[in-house]
Amino acid sequence: MIGSIISSGMVSPAWDNLFAVILGMGFGFALEASGFSSSRKIIGTFFGYDFVVVKVFFTAAIVASLGLLYFSYLGLVDFSTLYIxxxxxxxxxxxxxxxxxxxxxxxxxxxxxxxxxxxxxxxxxxxxxxxxxxxxxxxxxxxxxxxxxxxxxxxxxMINTVFGISPELFTFFLVLAAIGMFVGAGRIQKNIKKIEY
Amino acid sequence: MERKYTILAILLIVLALGLVILPKKNELKETDPKVLLSEAVQKSRYLTVDQVTHRIIENDPTLMLIDLRKADQYKTFALPGSLNIPPDSLLSKTNMELFSQPGKDKVLYGNADLTAEKAWLLCSRYALKRIYIMKGGMNEWFTTIVSEKPVSGTPSTADLDLVSFRKAARMFLIGTGETASTSAAVTVKEKVQVIRKAPKAAAGGGC
Known part of the structure; x- marks a missing residue:
């Protein structure tokens, strides 16, 4: 079973900044590739003509939640070592x-x-x-x-402890909420005049 | 909704439902003896009294201090925010739940190292994570933080910074002019609060 490579002592904390730069570059590349460098695209969430921001971050949250819980169940990741x-x-x-x-x-x-x-x-x-x-x-x-x-x-x-439910059940509700949001956002977007930018 | 998105949505729901209906695993495991031996020979479990004191002053919310001394010693003097858990009740159900809290660094200490080492070994055997020992225990804490040591020779900037930090820590924790024998006023009686279920994390996001 593995934990995060820094907290498990596999890599010295002195390398923190290097990892931060590499991960930051990857994150920045993904943001730019998704069109997040356009303020018009981002502000579309508030005006209802583009929900890509909400969709991307909801997707990231549910994929990461499911991945962590499944990997933990299979004994591949020890996320008790992750920083919260x-x-x-x-x-x-x-x-x-x-x-x-x-x-x-x-x-x-x-x-x-x-x-x-x-x-x-x-x-x-x-x-x-x-x-x-x-x-x-x-x-x-x-x-x-x-x-x-x-x-x-x-x-x-942890938010699931606030509700008094297991993390698995909370993730299930989160997935349902995300899919409900995807469907709802699609319907709103259809009824809003398309904006070219 | 397009067909490919419908398929993806169904897949996500099935995966999430799978998590809910999968049989729960017994979370309390024992560490493999070889792994335990490997952890036992490493020094990464030790925190210095300066590191612990710094985190106390910073009011670090991830710090959980476990005082393994006898109750009367704890009542006489205790580090701020510490919890008194005598070694004989270390593995009680309540305390195991306490030790299983994620996101907390559990720092064990007694008067010296022996009790803390035994407790660390037991906790590690039960596969509990983020368990540390304050090296030297309370004896070392008093010697280092409370008793002012003169600096010999020509001190470096780091030495001077350390002396300044210890002086500030002394004033912060026991007040100016007080000594170890008069420092009982800092006694902390904090009620043990237990999060019943050791949670598993759902990841957050942000930009």
Missing amino acids: QPTFLTSAIVGGIIMGIGFAMGGFCPGTSLCATAVGRIDGLVFFGGMFIGVFLFSESFPIFENMYYSGSQGAK
């Missing part, structure tokens, strides 16, 4: 609202803005610049936000 991001509820809600507003206004999320910048899009560059200024201001004023930032700590919480 701890939940800080207050900052997650506040951050989510801020990111949502930025997403709808700029047509990018942080990753896609870098993709757009990399392929030479001006709007992506402006968005990236704004994001960088935001990060800088937040870092400089961190002591003001520190209490809020760390409040609502829930530890490494």
Whole structure:
């Protein structure tokens, strides 16, 4: 059985950054190949003429969930060694609202803005610049936000434990929800005037 | 919906349903003796008192401190956020569920290393993951963090940083001017909270 190669000690943590760069390049390539460097495509989710963003991320979530659970069942992956991001509820809600507003206004999320910048899009560059200024201001004023930032700590919480169901059952409902969303999005898209971009 | 997407949707539903109806495996396994021996000779299970103290100060939510000393010693002084689990109740059902929590680094310590080593071996034998030992236990913690050691010779920048960190940690954890014998005020009585079912992760996503 294998775990993640860093946490299992197979590779020194000193190589973390190299892995991050390689994985980041792969992720960026996939984003660009899916057309995510276009703010018009991304903003289509909010106007109902293009749901590719929701479809791609829902597909990624259900494929990864099914893959991890099956590989774990077969004894091929030990995902107890995987890092689970701890939940800080207050900052997650506040951050989510801020990111949502930025997403709808700029047509990018942080990753896609870098993709757009990399392929030479001006709007992506402006968005990236704004994001960088935001990060800088937040870092400089961190002591003001520190209490809020760390409040609502829930530890490494799993959503299926919140509902009190097994991860397998939760994944089943997630798959049903994803397919329902795919069908619903297709119907909405049919009723919206097609936009060329 | 196009036919190819319909087929994909049905395939996904069947796979997800398969997960639900597959018989559950017994999650509590024992580690193969050869694997256990290989883990036992490695030093990766040790965390230094400085590393543990740093994570306490950072309020690291992935840190779970397990104090293996006697209850009266724990009441006299305990590290913030630590849980007192005497060795004789280490393998109780409640504690096994506690140790099975994912996303947590379980750090064991006693007064010295012996009790923690035994506990680590038992936990590893039961295939529990992310179990660590605070090297030297509470004795080492007091010697390193509480007792101020003079720096000999010409200290490097790293040595000076370490001394500064320990001084700050001392002030943070036991207050200025206090010594080990007067530090009982930091006693922490945290109720053990157990997540009943050791969950298996569903992956998240994001951009």
